[in-house]
Amino acid sequence: MADRRVEPGPVVERAIEALRELPPIHGDAIGRVVAAAARSRAQDAASDVDDLLPEPAAPPARYARRLSMVAAAVLLAAGTVALWRATHASSDVTGAATASAQPIVVAVPASRDLNAESDPIPTQFVFDGRARRVTLVGDFNNWDPRATPLEQEPRSTLWSVTVPMQRGRHVYAFLVDSVWTIDKRAPVARDPDFGVTGSVILVGRP
Amino acid sequence: MTHSSNLAPLPDREPARPAVDSTLVNRAKLGDIKAFEEIVERYFARCMRFALGMLRDPVEADDVVQETFVRLYRALPRYEERQRFDSWLFRILGNCCRSANIVKQRRDTVDVDDEKTLRSLPSPDRPDAVFDYEWGDEVRRALAEVPEHNREIFLLHYVEGFSYEEIERITGVRQSALKMRVKRASDHLRARLAGVYRG
Numbered sequence: 377m378a379d380r381r382v383e384p385g386p387v388v389e390r391a392i393e394a395l396r397e398l399p400p401i402h403g404d405a406i407g408r409v410v411a412a413a414a415r416s417r418a419q420d421a422a423s424d425v426d427d428l429l430p431e432p433a434a435p436p437a438r439y440a441r442r443l444s445m446v447a448a449a450v451l452l453a454a455g456t457v458a459l460w461r462a463t464h465a466s467s468d469v470t471g472a473a474t475a476s477a478q479p480i481v482v483a484v485p486a487s488r489d490l491n492a493e494s495d496p497i498p499t500q501f502v503f504d505g506r507a508r509r510v511t512l513v514g515d516f517n518n519w520d521p522r523a524t525p526l527e528q529e530p531r532s533t534l535w536s537v538t539v540p541m542q543r544g545r546h547v548y549a550f551l552v553d554s555v556w557t558i559d560k561r562a563p564v565a566r567d568p569d570f571g572v573t574g575s576v577i578l579v580g581r582p
Numbered sequence: 583m584t585h586s587s588n589l590a591p592l593p594d595r596e597p598a599r600p601a602v603d604s605t606l607v608n609r610a611k612l613g614d615i616k617a618f619e620e621i622v623e624r625y626f627a628r629c630m631r632f633a634l635g636m637l638r639d640p641v642e643a644d645d646v647v648q649e650t651f652v653r654l655y656r657a658l659p660r661y662e663e664r665q666r667f668d669s670w671l672f673r674i675l676g677n678c679c680r681s682a683n684i685v686k687q688r689r690d691t692v693d694v695d696d697e698k699t700l701r702s703l704p705s706p707d708r709p710d711a712v713f714d715y716e717w718g719d720e721v722r723r724a725l726a727e728v729p730e731h732n733r734e735i736f737l738l739h740y741v742e743g744f745s746y747e748e749i750e751r752i753t754g755v756r757q758s759a760l761k762m763r764v765k766r767a768s769d770h771l772r773a774r775l776a777g778v779y780r781g
Binding site: 388399 | 634635776
């Protein structure tokens with residue numbers, strides 16, 4: 377290695393020495409990691425798909441009841457998504473989805489009840505791309521990466537989740553295999569507080 | 583330029599902890615969980631050290647390291663030997679740390695620990711405050727103030743021992759930019775710690 381290093385100087389060298397100290401490994405940390413990895417690969421094998429495809433994620437319990445209530449709305453939304461995809465068939469979006477190199481992400485209100493302004497509106501989020509795990513993070517779930525996993529449609533690259541959302545403007549993103557992914561088809565908000573970009577959805581707007 | 587640093591040998595060059603050999607990796611690729619466990623044993627502490635430098639929170643660092651090894655194990659069948667194994671591992675780890683930081687920034691508008699830290703830092707009003715802390719704590723606090731994109735490169739280069747050429751392969755950032763980031767991180771640490779250091 378022939379790096380021409382800039383001398384860090386004595387203060388920084390002492391700092392580097394402190395930082396090089398290896399942390400202690402507690403208890404069964406390694407066994408836990410190995411077990412998690414083994415479980416993960418076993419799920420891959422059981423899913424009967426190739427190595428790149430994810431296992432279906434179970435919906436969180438907190439949304440299970442709500443999801444059953446909005447099942448009809450989801451069906452409606454699925455039709456909306458199909459229509460959306462059909463209308464964009466000649467655009468680059470379809471090509472991106474086919475190639476899987478540039479996933480598409482869409483979020484559409486699953487239904488809208490104009491008679492109940494305060495009721496949450498079931499809103500479906502859809503991600504199309506190859507991944508092992510996709511979760512939804514946003515201001516509506518406190519940016520919790522574990523709260524809202526998407527479910528994958530069997531033998532497809534389409535992932536979706538329906539979330540009851542309050543009306544108004546929301547910022548969200550997807551974690552695709554833990555990588556922050558914005559919706560390139562949605563308006564983008566650069567948050568001055570955090571300096572990172574998210575996608576914007578307006579819920580309940582005609 | 584001659585390098586007269588007194589720094590100890592870098593971790594991946596220590597004879598006691600050689601890089602993993604291709605046989606071990608190949609066994610793990612084929613699903614040998616014992617081989618994978620050996621890989622985890624060899625790299626776990628280094629990964630935790632890097633994750634702690636990037637995230638500071640031990641619980642989050644632990645989560646990120648676990649996620650990294652899970653992703654690594656699942657991706658092993660696609661690993662190509664022409665790529666250095668630890669470079670590949672730290673690329674996955676860096677991605678996981680950056681994603682975790684984004685989520686954390688979103689969640690925690692004000693970090694209570696940071697507020698406590700700010701109150702405890704030495705100042706003209708509290709010149710003795712620094713004695714409350716060990717040198718290592720002070721260094722980690724100073725490191726946390728370095729912007730993430732500079733901090734990551736500094737850790738990869740000076741702490742984990744990767745050359746700029748290797749870091750370029752890991753991050754995709756050109757070497758001239760990498761050197762500038764390391765310099766900026768070093769400048770910050772030097773300025774921040776100069777008043778604390780007693781040579």
